[in-house]
Amino acid sequence: KLNKLTFVFKSDFETPRRLVEEIFSNEYPSLSQVTLGLVQSTSLNSSLQCPSLRSLSIRSTDPSVFVLLLRSCPQLIHLQLHLVGTLSSSPPSEQFTHRLKRLTLWSHLTCLSANVLAHLLTCVPHVEHFYLQTTCQSSFVQLLGMIEGRLENLQRFACFVRESVRRCHRSEPVWQMAQVSAVFRPVRCIKENEDERIDLFFRV
Numbered sequence: 001k002l003n004k005l006t007f008v009f010k011s012d013f014e015t016p017r018r019l020v021e022e023i024f025s026n027e028y029p030s031l032s033q034v035t036l037g038l039v040q041s042t043s044l045n046s047s048l049q050c051p052s053l054r055s056l057s058i059r060s061t062d063p064s065v066f067v068l069l070l071r072s073c074p075q076l077i078h079l080q081l082h083l084v085g086t087l088s089s090s091p092p093s094e095q096f097t098h099r100l101k102r103l104t105l106w107s108h109l110t111c112l113s114a115n116v117l118a119h120l121l122t123c124v125p126h127v128e129h130f131y132l133q134t135t136c137q138s139s140f141v142q143l144l145g146m147i148e149g150r151l152e153n154l155q156r157f158a159c160f161v162r163e164s165v166r167r168c169h170r171s172e173p174v175w176q177m178a179q180v181s182a183v184f185r186p187v188r189c190i191k192e193n194e195d196e197r198i199d200l201f202f203r204v
Contacts, residue, residue, distance in 0.1 A: 001030040005148060013037035024048040024072045034058075038084070044068040046199040051075055061085040063116050070098040077101040083110060100124040111164065114138045114146060121150040132159040139163075164196050 005023070007013070015036045020043040023034060025040055031050070035057040038135055041064050053073045057080040058065070066081060079100055103124060105112075112134040121127070130151060140163045148154070 001032050002028045004033045005031060006033075006035040007037055008103075015039050016045045021048065023053075026050050038064060039157040041065040041068060046071045048072045049074070054078070055203065057081070058082070059084055061087065063087060063112075063120065064110070066097050066120050070100065071096060071121060074098075076100055078104075080104040081106070083112060085110065087112060087116070088181060089112075093111075096123050098124055098138045099126045099192070101127060102129045103127045104131045105134070109135055111135045111137055114143060117143075118146050118150065121147065125150060126153055127151050128153050130154060130155045131157075132161065135162040135164055137164050163198055 005028070015038060017040075020036070020039055022028070023031065023036075024044060025048050029052055033055040034053060036059070038059045038061070041060065041062040044065060046068065050073050053076055055078045056069065056073060056076060058069065059082040061084055061157055063083060066079075069079065069081075070076065077100065078097070079102070081104070083106065087107065100123070105117075105120070114136065117134075130147070132147075140161060143161070147157070
């Protein structure tokens with residue numbers, strides 16, 4: 001029985017569509033943990049089901065793959081999603097909620113809009129552990145407030161955020177960021193200049 005499937009891949013490796021369809025249509029009914037390369041949203045649809053999957057790591061250029069994955073994996077506990085390339089600034093249109101517990105979301109130097117992130121988190125209100133690595137073009141304090149408002153069960157949070165806001169438009173000093181909620185611990189600013197601020201924010 002196949003329980004775990006992991007690909008060692010380069011950043012531009014695209015998972016074959018046929019394999020994606022086989023995995024998410026439950027052709028491997030004992031499969032519980034999967035790590036894949038780049039997956040296009042066109043390879044998934046809401047009719048595919050993989051009820052055995054508990055942990056999934058995947059790359060995509062389309063934030064809408066998030067909802068498709070959740071719909072296909074009703075028992076998923078941990079999702080790691082790496083968003084790459086030029087992302088749409090519009091959130092997926094579909095509304096859906098899932099009982100996911102752990103979420104890791106990377107977009108690194110690619111800007112993930114607050115609008116899209118808010119929609120994604122609305123789909124997973126039961127998340128307890130959340131790691132975020134991204135570039136944002138809005139206030140980091142507002143970003144934290146939005147996270148707190150959508151993840152009411154959040155127990156552990158960590159992030160590495162590049163705040164792409166010019167110094168003259170940053171209204172909040174770094175020390176205020178820890179006052180958003182008791183969930184968050186003091187932030188460490190590791191770089192700051194006229195164009196950006198890089199914040200390492202963690203929950204112990």
